[in-house]
Structures are given as C-alpha cells and as structure tokens.
Amino acid sequence: MNALTPALFSRDCQFIAGVTNLEQMPPMHLPEIVFCGRSNVGKSSLINALLHRKHLVRTSNTPGHTRQLNFFNLADTAMLVDVPGYGYAKASKADIKRWQSLLFSYLRGRSQIARVLVLIDARQGVKPGDEEMMTLLDDAAQPYQLVLTKSDKVKSDELEKARTSVERAIAKHPAAFPHTLATSSESKDGIEGLQESLLELLRTLAPTPPAAG
Numbered sequence: 001m002n003a004l005t006p007a008l009f010s011r012d013c014q015f016i017a018g019v020t021n022l023e024q025m026p027p028m029h030l031p032e033i034v035f036c037g038r039s040n041v042g043k044s045s046l047i048n049a050l051l052h053r054k055h056l057v058r059t060s061n062t063p064g065h066t067r068q069l070n071f072f073n074l075a076d077t078a079m080l081v082d083v084p085g086y087g088y089a090k091a092s093k094a095d096i097k098r099w100q101s102l103l104f105s106y107l108r109g110r111s112q113i114a115r116v117l118v119l120i121d122a123r124q125g126v127k128p129g130d131e132e133m134m135t136l137l138d139d140a141a142q143p144y145q146l147v148l149t150k151s152d153k154v155k156s157d158e159l160e161k162a163r164t165s166v167e168r169a170i171a172k173h174p175a176a177f178p179h180t181l182a183t184s185s186e187s188k189d190g191i192e193g194l195q196e197s198l199l200e201l202l203r204t205l206a207p208t209p210p211a212a213g
C-alpha cells in the first residue's frame with residue numbers, strides 16, 4: 001500500500017479499460033472514485049489536474065466526447081473512473097439510452113465505489129440533469145459529493161451564487177456529502193483541497209497498519 005500523502009497523485013497512473021458494456025468491467029479490487037457530471041463540465045480535465053498531468057485523460061472541445069467508462073489505476077491504491085457526461089443535446093437518442101443504461105447499471109451494482117464526484121459548472125450551477133443524477137445516486141445508495149468546476153471562469157459573486165445553488169441542492173439530498181469544493185483545472189485553485197479530501201477518504205478505507213514494536 002502506498003503512503004496516503006499528496007505524493008500519491010504524482011505516482012504512476014495507468015489506463016486500465018474503456019468499458020462500453022457491463023461484461024467488460026475490470027475486477028473490483030480497489031476503491032473507485034467516480035467523476036461524473038454534465039457533458040463538457042470538465043471531468044477529464046479535473047482528473048488530469050489532480051494527477052498533475054496534461055494529457056493522461058483525453059479532453060475535448062467537442063461536448064459528448066467521452067463515450068465509455070474509462071478506468072485509471074492510480075498506483076494500485078485507487079481506481080479513478082471517468083464517465084460519459086449527461087445532457088449532451090446532440091447525441092442520438094439511441095446513444096444516450098445505451099450509455100445511460102451502462103452508467104446506471106455500473107452505479108447501482110458497484111460496491112467498490114468509495115465516492116462519486118458530481119461536477120457542477122460554476123457558470124451554470126445545478127441543472128435538472130444534475131438533480132436527476134443525485135436522485136439516482138440516492139437510490140443506488142452511493143456516497144457522493146458536489147464539486148464546482150471552472151471557477152477561473154467566474155467572478156467571486158458568481159462563484160458564491162453557484163455555491164448557493166449547490167448548497168440548496170444538497171439540502172434536498174441528505175445522502176450528499178455536505179462539504180462542497182470549488183476547483184479550477186486551469187488555475188489549479190482548489191485542486192489541493194480536493195486531493196486532501198480524497199486522501200482522507202482513502203485513509204478511512206485503508207486497513208490500520210499494525211502497531212509498531
């Protein structure tokens with residue numbers, strides 16, 4: 001087991017699988033941290049920022065780019081999962097149905113999930129699609145936390161508005177983790193805070209080392 005310090009995020013991180021159907025799911029041997037949110041909210045960018053890397057995870061200017069559940073093994077300590085964004089208007093109905101059903105089956109059936117991060121664009125606040133996702137996570141009994149993205153794109157009063165919108169949503173969903181973080185993959189604001197929050201989570205899951213002596 002690697003030390004659960006911020007250095008973890010600079011360690012080796014390997015792409016394991018791009019999953020398009022349930023049969024391809026990798027074995028459940030590590031705690032999974034899932035990044036979900038609307039299309040283009042900045043999921044892939046946030047994973048890259050957390051890992052101090054630019055291009056480990058593909059990002060794009062074309063919304064709806066991530067088409068599969070992408071699993072990344074971080075130093076045999078945690079699995080980071082980049083999921084397709086919801087709310088992409090131009091995707092075909094058949095496509096939307098296919099990956100929604102994949103995502104829902106994954107979220108409902110996966111006991112290894114340690115936390116789902118629901119990313120919210122600071123410029124937009126919580127949208128109906130995000131509420132739907134939160135309800136799904138409530139039903140699936142998965143622990144989740146809301147994280148604001150692209151904080152560099154808004155002025156401080158807009159950021160406060162977005163925070164309020166998130167706090168209101170959380171109040172309606174008691175299963176949501178009460179602590180909200182604002183991040184920017186561009187300026188790196190909030191990235192250390194998110195790393196610390198994930199490390200704390202992993203520490204609670206790690207077996208206690210035997211007492212010295």
Ligand code: GTP
Pocket residue numbers: 038039040041042043044045046058059060061062063064065066084085086149150151152153183184185186187
């Ligand atoms: P899909 O996989 O298509 O659902 O998108 P995604 O949620 O993975 O978003 P992605 O990380 O690909 O980012 C989408 C766009 O937003 C890209 O052009 C990024 O460069 C930009 N972006 C992401 N995060 C930030 C941020 O913190 N600040 C700014 N200014 N731009 C960002």
Ligand code: MG
Pocket residue numbers: 043044045058059060065066082
């Ligand atoms: Mg993506």
